[in-house]
Amino acid sequence: MITKDLQVLNKLGLHARAAAKLVFIANKFVSDITLVKDDKQADARSIMKILMLSASRDSIINITVEGNDEIQAMISIEKLFQNKFDEDL
Amino acid sequence: MSIIIKGLSVSTGICIGKAILISKDDINYAPSFIKKSQVKIETKRFLKSLASIKEEYKKSKEKIKDNLPMAKLMDTQLFFIEDQDFQAHIIEMIENNLYTANWAIAIEYKSIKKSFDDIKDKYIKERLIDIKQMVISLLDLLHSDKKEDIYSKISLENKVVVTDEITPKDVIDIYQKQGSGVITSHGSKSSHTAILSKSLSLPMIVKAESSKEIIHNNDDIIMDLDNEIIIVNPDQFELEYFEGIQSHRYSLQKNLRKVLKKKSLTDDGIKINIMSNLELSDEVKFLNSDCDGIGLYRTEYLYMNRSDLPSEKEQMSVYTKVFKAMKNKPVTLRTLDIGSDKEVSENIKVGDIAKNPALGLRGIRYSLAEKNIFQTQIKAMLRAGYNNSLRILIPMITSLNEIIKTKELINNAKLELKKERKKFTNKYELGIMIEVPACALQADELAKHVDFMSIGTNDLIQYTLAIDRIDDEVSSLYDPTNPAVLSLIKKVIESCNKSSIDVTVCGEMAGEKSYTKLLLGLGLESFSMHPQAIPEVKDIILNSNINKIKKKVNAILKSNDRLLREKLISNL
Numbered sequence: 195m196i197t198k199d200l201q202v203l204n205k206l207g208l209h210a211r212a213a214a215k216l217v218f219i220a221n222k223f224v225s226d227i228t229l230v231k232d233d234k235q236a237d238a239r240s241i242m243k244i245l246m247l248s249a250s251r252d253s254i255i256n257i258t259v260e261g262n263d264e265i266q267a268m269i270s271i272e273k274l275f276q277n278k279f280d281e282d283l
Numbered sequence: 284m285s286i287i288i289k290g291l292s293v294s295t296g297i298c299i300g301k302a303i304l305i306s307k308d309d310i311n312y313a314p315s316f317i318k319k320s321q322v323k324i325e326t327k328r329f330l331k332s333l334a335s336i337k338e339e340y341k342k343s344k345e346k347i348k349d350n351l352p353m354a355k356l357m358d359t360q361l362f363f364i365e366d367q368d369f370q371a372h373i374i375e376m377i378e379n380n381l382y383t384a385n386w387a388i389a390i391e392y393k394s395i396k397k398s399f400d401d402i403k404d405k406y407i408k409e410r411l412i413d414i415k416q417m418v419i420s421l422l423d424l425l426h427s428d429k430k431e432d433i434y435s436k437i438s439l440e441n442k443v444v445v446t447d448e449i450t451p452k453d454v455i456d457i458y459q460k461q462g463s464g465v466i467t468s469h470g471s472k473s474s475h476t477a478i479l480s481k482s483l484s485l486p487m488i489v490k491a492e493s494s495k496e497i498i499h500n501n502d503d504i505i506m507d508l509d510n511e512i513i514i515v516n517p518d519q520f521e522l523e524y525f526e527g528i529q530s531h532r533y534s535l536q537k538n539l540r541k542v543l544k545k546k547s548l549t550d551d552g553i554k555i556n557i558m559s560n561l562e563l564s565d566e567v568k569f570l571n572s573d574c575d576g577i578g579l580y581r582t583e584y585l586y587m588n589r590s591d592l593p594s595e596k597e598q599m600s601v602y603t604k605v606f607k608a609m610k611n612k613p614v615t616l617r618t619l620d621i622g623s624d625k626e627v628s629e630n631i632k633v634g635d636i637a638k639n640p641a642l643g644l645r646g647i648r649y650s651l652a653e654k655n656i657f658q659t660q661i662k663a664m665l666r667a668g669y670n671n672s673l674r675i676l677i678p679m680i681t682s683l684n685e686i687i688k689t690k691e692l693i694n695n696a697k698l699e700l701k702k703e704r705k706k707f708t709n710k711y712e713l714g715i716m717i718e719v720p721a722c723a724l725q726a727d728e729l730a731k732h733v734d735f736m737s738i739g740t741n742d743l744i745q746y747t748l749a750i751d752r753i754d755d756e757v758s759s760l761y762d763p764t765n766p767a768v769l770s771l772i773k774k775v776i777e778s779c780n781k782s783s784i785d786v787t788v789c790g791e792m793a794g795e796k797s798y799t800k801l802l803l804g805l806g807l808e809s810f811s812m813h814p815q816a817i818p819e820v821k822d823i824i825l826n827s828n829i830n831k832i833k834k835k836v837n838a839i840l841k842s843n844d845r846l847l848r849e850k851l852i853s854n855l
Contacts, residue, residue, distance in 0.1 A: 210410045214359040240368035241359075242395060245410055248402040 195260040196268050204278035207250035212279035213241045219270050225261025227271070238271075286515040288498075290466065290491030292508040293477040294815070297529045298486035299522075300443040300463035302502040302515075304495065310392060310418065315383040325377050329384035330370075332424040336417065337364050363417050369395075385425050392418045439463075443504045445494055449476055455563070455584070458483045464506050466513060468494050471753045478741075478791065482562045482813035488513055490755065539818035543573045547821060549803070550828045556809035557821055558615075560789060564601045567608040570814050576612035578811020579676065579737065579789040580605060582660065583621055592656060595663045602667035613672040615714070615737070615811070616664050618657065620646045620678035641751065646679020646716070651688055661696040668708035676737055680715040680722055686732050689713075714785075718742035723771040726778035736779050737811070740790025744768050763792050764848045769805065769840055776806040787811050799823040800855035804836035 202208055208216070220227045220238035227238035231253060236243035238257075249255055259268045274280075317325050340361055363369075369391060376387035392415070399411040439462035446453075448469045454476055457465060465480060470489035480487040486506050491513055498504070498515055505514040505525050514521060547555050558578030559570055564585075567577075585593045585601060593601075606614055650657035664675055677689055690713070700707045712734035717723050723743065730736065740763060745752050747768050750761045762768070772788070779786035787809040792798045794812030796819045802810070803824070812820060832855050842848045 206406060207404055209404075209407050210359050210413070214362045217362050237368055240366050241362040242366050242414060243368050245407050246395075246398040246402065248404050248407055250404045250407075 195258060196264050197256065197258040198268060198272070199254050199256050200272060200275040202249050202251055202253050202255065203275065204281045205251055206281065207253070208244060208247060208255075208279075210241070210245065212281065213244040215274060215279050216244060216271070217241050219274055220267070222270070223259075223261070223263045223267040225259050225264045225267045227267060228258045230256040230258070285517045285521060286497055288491050288494050288513040288515065290488035290494070290511055290513060291472050292511045293472055293487040293489060294481045294484070294508055296486060296508050296532060297525050298443065298464040298504075298506040298508065299525060299529065300441050300504055300506075302445050302498045302500060302504045303437070303439065303442040304498065304500050305444055305446040310389050310415075310422065311385070312389050312393065313386070315386045316381050317377070317383055319381060322378055322381070325384050326374055328425065329373060329377065329387075332384075332421055333364060333370070335424060336420055337361065339420075340364065360413060360417070363414055385422055388418055388421055388425075443506065445498050445504075447495060454479045454483065454485065455587070458485050464488075464504075466491050466494050466498070466504075466506065468492055469755070471755065471758050478813075479562055481815070482560060484815050536818070539822060542818050542822045542825065545821075545825060547575070547824060549824055550826055551830055553808065553829050555803070555824050556787070557817060557824070558613075558787065558789075558809065558811040559814045559817065560794075560811055561605065564605055567605050570608070574612075574814070574817060576672070577605065577609060577614040578787050578809070580614065580616050581620065582617060583619055586619065586621070592659075595659045595666075598660060598663035599667045602664060606667060606671040606673075611672060613674055613712075615674040615676050617676040617678055617716070618647070618650055618660055618664075620716075621649055641745065646718075647677050647685055647689060648679060650677075651685065651692075654692060657692060658696045658699070661693055662700055662705075662707075665693075665696060665700060665707040665711065666705055668711050669706045671708070673708055673711040674714055674735065675711055676714045676716060678716045678739070679718055679742075680729075681719045682721070683725070683729060683732065686715065686729065712785075716742075716789075717775050718746065720747050720771060723775050726775045727781065730778045730782035730784055733784065735785035735787070736775060738772060738775055738786065738788045738790060740768075740772070740788060740792040743771065743790070747771060762845060763795075763798065764801070764839070764845065764852060766840055766843065766848075769801075772802075772807075773805045773840070780806065785809060794820060796820050796823055797853065800827055800832050801836070801839065801852050803827050803829050804832040804839075804855060806833075 204212060206212070217239055229236045229238055229244065229247060231247045231249055234247050236247050238244070247255065257268070257271060259271070261267070372391050373384065373387045376382045376390065377384060382390070395414055396411060399408055402408045439457060439460040442462050443464040443466060444457055444462050445466045447467065449465060449467050454465070462485070464486035467487070467489045468491055471477065472489060477487060477489060486508055488506055488508065488511065494513065502515050503517060503522070505517050505521065507514065507525065517525070547557050549555060556575045558576045559574045561567060561570070561577050561580040562584055585598060602616060644652060661675070664673060667673070677686070680686060693713070697707065714735035714737055715722070715729065715733050716737050716739045717726065718739040720743065722729065726736070741752065744750070744761060744763055744765070748760065748762065748765060750757050752758055752761050776786050786807070788802060788807055789811040792802065793810040794816030796816070799820050800823065810820065835851070835855055839848050839851045842851065
């Protein structure tokens with residue numbers, strides 16, 4: 195199990211399209227991926243739950259990955275966050 | 284006893300009818316259960332409807348695969364349908380609580396909605412609409428007897444629709460079903476929905492707060508648009524009084540029709556062009572043949588109420604119909620203007636990411652980004668314009684560069700038509716909408732590059748004063764007579780006169796009879812307005828002496844007091 199705090203850097207926050215990208219990446223792996231912000235928790239495979247986190251710009255999300263490919267999964271997710279979900283280019 | 288509700292009128296007149304309440308939130312939360320033996324069937328029914336929605340979305344995505352931003356948007360929609368959490372919760376409720384799929388979906392939506400209510404980020408919050416649309420389509424599939432549209436299954440004749448909020452699509456539906464009037468508890472007078480209903484002469488009162496709580500189905504309703512009030516369950520006396528006014532207005536209108544037959548010359552003999560705006564091609568049938576042409580045909584309604592894009596052929600046949608109905612008079616076709624508050628159904632969505640769609644990818648900006656959609660439209664216009672008097676109008680121009688790029692695309696369209704050996708016109712006029720102050724300030728220069736200009740006052744006012752006309756909190760600050768606005772209009776008219784090109788006002792102001800003399804005083808000689816406004820405006824024009832008015836206009840431009848300005852304007 196790995197866990198890490200990642201910051202939302204893109205201007206619009208974790209909105210629908212950014213969330214869709216996260217779901218897309220999560221679906222590539224078998225590990226369980228959970229996002230926690232404040233008192234709310236979301237499965238990275240549920241776009242609705244991700245939106246409900248209401249993660250605007252600069253908010254910190256705690257990510258936990260558990261499973262056979264957890265290392266690769268975490269690397270991919272970190273990259274997505276760092277690249278601001280490929281927005282604000 | 285009768286009750287009076289206040290609101291804001293979109294047009295004038297009296298409307299009498301029976302109330303019909305339409306709840307937009309039409310998800311049925313009534314409990315319904317299945318037997319234990321039906322769990323498997325019910326789960327299957329649910330999964331099957333999910334699968335068919337997925338299929339539908341995939342099909343529409345296939346149709347628009349060349350339009351990358353749109354295709355990406357459909358991807359996001361697909362993720363909603365595939366949401367594991369959503370599926371799991373519903374199946375759980377079917378299995379453990381023996382809920383019907385319908386009820387389980389309704390309950391799940393309710394809980395999603397509750398979570399979204401707490402979301403502060405406005406942009407994320409708005410995505411609830413996408414989820415709701417999916418939920419409604421799911422429920423529709425589950426009740427196979429239920430049709431897609433709320434307005435399609437009920438009779439609206441002699442009915443006044445009472446609802447929270449209304450979209451341009453709803454207005455079209457209500458109009459086509461011959462509804463008498465519309466009352467909404469939210470909204471604004473100058474939204475496109477309001478303009479549309481005004482143009483269709485569909486009486487509408489917006490911002491009638493608590494109307495949904497006070498009015499019941501089948502209540503008798505009088506909408507007094509002149510006094511901006513709604514009378515619920517009027518007594519005999521009130522009813523007779525308003526029926527009297529209604530018939531009086533009817534005879535007045537008959538007299539105004541005589542005005543239409545007269546030449547549109549002012550009292551001092553200056554010819555004024557009076558053209559008509561057109562929203563729906565079907566409306567052209569109702570147009571009075573005495574107007575001087577179509578000053579603005581908003582083509583975006585061709586793109587509404589459907590999930591695909593209109594083809595070149597389809598557009599051409601619609602435009603041809605308009606040309607035919609107008610005989611040899613000029614017809615101004617405005618290219619697709621989407622974005623801002625104009626909601627176009629699933630086929631096109633702009634401003635999805637934009638927090639401020641009014642400043643986003645709209646009008647020509649969208650067309651230059653989606654060249655294929657634009658070229659298809661231009662080709663259809665050029666073909667329909669063959670042997671006709673075609674004027675192409677480009678919305679939301681901000682800079683000369685955009686005009687140059689637009690001309691390149693038009694040339695490409697012509698080259699393609701040549702290659703395809705299609706007949707098309709080379710004798711058309713190209714014009715631009717003046718909506719952005721930047722454009723008005725550069726009018727001298729831009730006038731050298733176009734054949735005409737058309738001032739869209741609503742957006743020009745909105746952008747000049749930084750007032751969102753839909754925002755109830757600031758809509759009272761929306762002031763068409765603000766000196767900054769008036770001097771921009773004056774400047775554009777003067778620039779066009781210098782270059783000897785036509786200039787028209789096609790925004791709301793052109794059809795507002797209280798501003799007719801003011802516009803004449805600013806030097807305007809061409810108006811385009813919704814057809815219902817023509818008789819009254821023309822009557823004023825016929826009785827105006829432009830030379831006299833012009834002498835008084837400077838005082839209005841110099842006055843910083845809104846009340847004083849309005850007084851001076853009414854004394855023109």
